[in-house]
Amino acid sequence: MNAELETIREQQKATWNKFSAGWRKWDDFTMDWLRPMGEEIIRRLQIRPTDLVLDVAAGTGEPGLSIAALARDGRVVITDLAEGMLAVARDKAADRGISNYETVACDVSELPFPDDTFDAVSCRFGFMFFPDMALAAREMHRVLKPGGRLAASVWGGPAQNAWITTIMGTISRHLQLPAPPAGAPGMFRCAGPGFLPELLRQAGFDHVHEAEITGQLRSSSKEAYWQFMNEVAAPVVAALSQADAATREKIRTEVFARIDEQCSDGSTALNYGTVVAYGQK
Template sequence: MYKSNDEEARLIIALLLLAFFLDIQRAFFYTMMPSLHFMSGAFDSQKFKSAQRQGWDGAAEGWKKWWKTIEESAQVVSDRLVELSRIQKGNHVLDIATGIGEPAVTIARKVGSGGKVTAIDLSTAMLAIARERAKELGLTNIIEFEEGDAESFRLPPQRFDAIVSRFGLMFLPDLPNALKTMKEALVQDGRIAAAVWSTPQRVPAFLLPLEIVMKETGTPPPPPGTPGPFSLADMNRLREIFGQEGFQDIRTESNTMNFKLPSPEKYVDFVRSTAAPLTAMMAGLPPARQQEIWNKVADASRKYSDPGNGSVNFTNEVIFVSAKR
């Protein structure tokens, strides 16, 4: 148990942002953040969401710097979500947890000028960047960005032809209630499609720094049941949750997403710039000790290096779920 609320909050935010560093949109280190169950007694969903919001706001600039690198990897996920939700030209689509605008941008290109994309996210800073991107791409007439909580956002009934979420659903404290609201917001026979992470061992881009950072800082894991990236890694459980909320034609599948950086050193640079609060979490350590930890991350990543050009390549497993109202 941590010594103060400040320390608790700092660690939560740090791990939220480390979770974010590959988005790849809501990543893995949520699982290792101190559970609000034992920090504060009963789970406090509002405190959890507040930490999320603060974490994404703090990650925005790092995400802006690296988004092209990330999207080179994650575009395959956005494309598959469009296919699974059967989005067509002229559709009205909802993007849950859009971050800086994905898969909203991909969807906007699919629905065209006759369609509409409503994209929501908790983070003000992330949405500001999303709006900038949409403006640069000439998509402001198609995408409408709104700040909101996926669990409490007021969704008009039978408004959307499709709903998508890329790495967002597994962080919702009350997923069944959120799915109920989403189902009601779909038109009859409208489809929902979401991407979530597989088990930790199948997501090495996250597992590698996780194991090192947690070991070197002595950070304990949370108890089971904490919302996090692997909370929906069981396909059977995923189908069960959707089925309990009345969805039909529920399908799951897995695929891979490759993440590549030019070198182990660039990989560490990427982690450090997009997960700055993690660096802050280690601020009490001597500089030499901090560098030692980062060097260990770089050295461990060499296992995934291409002997030809030295680039670091991670193959990560993604689980997709789709269903019909």
């Protein structure tokens, strides 16, 4: 990677380590919310008991730990940029009695594994943030054995993802946020029709296909939603750090009003839309 992309990587590492405490606090809630995408990844990978599996950008350990329970005579290598996130994964593994795994803090663009090592690779919500997505896809292809399988999920477009646009859209109306550079890492970077499948094809994958997974982020209350987004969502925290107390309160009030508009039944259930893509080496 060039110097600019390496700088982005180091900034991301610092951010994820900074927010690892929030992810630990909200882990049960977050993993329940994201479980359908993990289950779809696992379904497509068709994990066998003896598989050696690589879980890339695993954060606090999923779907890698669930895969380890299926590959009971195999092993899962769980990777992430942030050691703070992997520490949560190790604690979860200990709580669940999972031992056929290891954690490795590393960059997907420089995977520290030989060619043709793994039977399968999983990646849940990593691609959008990789500084060089094409290089990341090629690295995943490189470390797979011939015939090895890859499954990865990314977020769909803004219109499908009220769970984040409800708060970020409100913030943008109150604050002058700089527009990110074209193609910069971000939530909706892979949202274009067929984007991820084409990326995998260009990296050398065959038998590529995709599926949409939709659902809702269901918080116990509007206040719980606000707290969650302020403790795990780095873009929200970065934006709100520019607001004074009065502006922050206006944003909070408007976010709550927007939730009420979208949830006429009185719930706090905000839509999400994702894409899961599959490919084979």
